[in-house]
Amino acid sequence: MIAKFIKSFHKQIKLQNQILVLLVFSTIIPIAIVGYHGIYTSTNTLLKLAQKELEEDLEVKAEYIEDAIRGIDEDVVVLSKTPPIDDIIQARASGKVNEKYQSSYNDLIKKLQGNFRELIKSEPQIIQVRYLDENGQEVVRLNSDGTSTNIEAVPEAQLQNKREAFYFTETMKLAQEEVYVSPIEFNREQGKVQEPFQPVLRYATPVFDSNGNRRGIIVANLSAEAFIKPIEESDFHEGEKLMLVNSQGYYLSHPESDKEWGFELGKDETLKQDFSPEIAQRILNYDSDRDIVNEAGSKLLSGYRRVFLDPDKKKFIAIVVQIPKREIFAPLRSFKLVSVLSVIISLVLVMPLGFIRSKQVVKLIQKLVEAISTTSHNTFSTIEQQEHIASQQAASVSETTSTMDELEASCQQSSQQAQAALSAAQEALKFTEDGVQAVGGTLEDMYLLEKKVGQIAEQILHLSERANQIGGISQLVSGLASQTNMLALNSAIEAVNAGEHGKGFAVVADEIRKLAEQSQKSADKINLLVTDIQNAVNSTVMVTEEGTKTVAKGVNSAKDTKQVFANVEGAVNQVVLSNQQISLNLREQVDGIQQVVQAMENINRGTQETAAGINQTKLVTQQLNDSAIALQKMV
Incomplete structure (x- = not known):
């Protein structure tokens, strides 16, 4: 799907517009990524910081309560064991509270009042200290307005009986030194709630x-x-909500005052109505006395801290604080604004420059496309010419190879004929040696000359035939040398046509031509020698005929004949040497022709490789031209 979109994007949108789009994305995406990461990191950091501050805030508020109630339970236990209490108990038990002992009893009462006064002075949060007898009757009572300077002892006539009060009945059930802690409630006088409302916490023993x-x-x-x-007047975060809740979930303090003291005023305003059951359960009954609650999807960060009022940890005050997350993350709003402004400013600054630069790039690409297109067309034409020339070279090389094959066959045939001429010359040499021996016999026995003359005549005739054969062979060799010379000349011409690849072949063809010229010269020499042999044979015939006429002239003729045969022997030796040279030259010609053939094969392979390379270059040039056309359409 994405690949199709990208392909369609490239086809439908011009390169300049693509560059601008990519420039926009390359500007927005990094800033968006950095901004998101910054917001994510800052959110977590601010949340952790808010949680830590909330924990510290709850701990500070809890210390207000703990400091206020710390040691009060011990103080009432100590008061219960002071001497004035014991003395008053003994006086009342012995009946010494009549007029006779009134002054002494009053002194005891004053001593106890003094002890109570000292306690109130040391603990100003104590607004009332009382001693109630076993019937619930107040014996001593001191009231305070919450300051250590205004402490009053209640006259005996105003003392009340509290035997029906729940704290009296509950405390009377306790063992010695045990302390009863009452719930926080409104103070009551004469069975009625005191106004203005005075919430109190009672410690009794x-x-x-x-x-x-x-x-x-x-x-x-x-x-x-x-x-x-x-606690209510302590420092708050903006938008922070503080609540104090008793162990039953009723509000002792709330930003909305009409929700406070619902259990005293007959209102069912509790924590469970404002919080989810899970959160309310955690605040009132969770094992941990403190926690920070960050509900998913909630707009508030909540925290609570329970302060236990009694040693059994059954009665407590829960401090509940809620902070709006929008206040926690308020610094992020400026960060987001800065991120958006950064994107806008970046686009305002980058887009004009990007437009100008992209336009310049497009112009450069267009010029490059035109240059590539022109170059590819010229290259294509040149390659076609080179391909045509390479084809012609391949045809010329093939033709030259065929010619050299024919020349090699002709040289092989000339070599065989030269070998045959050599054999004939060697045989003629043998006959010449026999002639020399015959002339020697003539000198030894002139009388046998007449008989031998006929034989000599026959041998001379035979020699004449051989000489004629040698002459024919020599003429054939001369013809072959002439043909070889012509073929070598043709090969040199073809090598010149082949250009650079034919230089080596031209050298070989020139050597073959030189060898052919030498062979022709040797054949000419053989013809001259054969002519001399024929002339000598003719002279011998004439001498032989004259020898039959006169024996006297025979010796001279024999001597002449010996000399002639010596000359013939030298000539035949020369023929043998010439034929050997011709045979050697023909072998060298064959080797040279084979080298030429091998060189032509190498040229042919090189020409084929050149043609293949030209064809590949042609394909690449065509692809380059197609790419240039596609790029031109794109821009």
């Missing part, structure tokens, strides 16, 4: 006499506002 009998409880009321207000 039972009081025992020396016999281990329960004698009431010590109760310290902490103002929940002491840690709620600082």
Whole structure:
């Protein structure tokens, strides 16, 4: 699919437009990749940073609560064992609270009030400390407005009975030194909720006499506002939402105040209504007391931290903070804007330059295409001429090879005939030697001359025939040498026509021509010698005829004949040598012709390879021309 699109893209869009499109993509894509990577990396970094800051923020807010309640349980236990408590218990047990002992009893009450006052001064978040007897009656009560300077002891007439209060009944069930921690709720006076609302957290422990009998409880009321207000007024991220939730999921603090204290005001506003069941479950019942929650698809980053109020970790306050992710990723908006502006500015700067440069490139390519097209046409024409010349050279080489084959056959035949002439000359030489011996016999026995003259005449006739044969062979050799000379001349002409490839062949043809000329000269010499032999034979015949007439002249004739035969022997030896030279020359001619034939075969192979190379060059030139035409269409 992509390949078809790219192919269609190349065909339908001009090169200049393709360059501009590629320039746009090459500008946008890198910036987009870098921008995406930067946004992705920055998103993860900002998210991790926000999670870390949220964890630290939750920890700081949790420390407000932990600092406010730290040590209060121990303080009420210590108060339950102070001497004034024991003294008051003993005085009440012995009935010494009448008018007689009133002053002493009041002193005990004041001592206990003093202890309570010191506790409130050291812990300003404590707004009320009370001692209730075993019947729930307040014995001592100090109230504070949350400052260490305004602490009041409640008069005896205003003391209340709290035996129905749940914290009294629950605390009276505890063992010694155990502490009861109440839920955070509105403070009640005379059974009614105090207004303005005063949320309190109570720490209470039972009081025992020396016999281990329960004698009431010590109760310290902490103002929940002491840690709620600082948390609400602490630094926030823009758009951050803070909530305080009790262990039942009711809001103690919420940005929407009408959702607060639903369990006291009869409203069913809980955490489960605003959060998914999974998140609500994690905040209220998860094993971990702290966590950061990043729900997929949620626009908020949530975190919680539980602060336990009692040692059993059954009562707690959950600090829940939500931060809009748009605030976390707000710095990315400027980064995205910069990325978009970078793309626009890059395109504004690059596109005009790219248009100009692409136009220049297209013009250069067009000129190059025209040059390639012209060159390919010229090259194609030249190659066709070279192909025609190579074909002619191949034909000439083939014809020359055929001629040299014929010349080789002719030389072989001349060599055989020269060998036959050599054999005949050797036989004539033998006959000449016999003639010499015969002349010697004539000198030894003149009387036998007459008989031998006839034999000599016959031998001379036979010698005349051989001489005639030698003359014929010599003429044949002369003709062959003449033909060889003509063939060598033709070969030299063809070598010249073959050009550079025929230079070696021209040298060989010239050597063959020289050998043919030498063979012709040797044959001419043989003809002269044969003529001399024939003349000598004729003279011998005449002498023989005269020898029959006179014996006196026989000796002289015999001497002359001996001399003549000596000359004949020398001539025959010369004929033998000439025939040997002719045979050697013919062998050299055959070897030279074979070399010429081999050279012509090499030339033929070179011509064929040249023709193949020319054909390949022709195909490549045609492909180059086609590519130039396609490129011209593209631009």
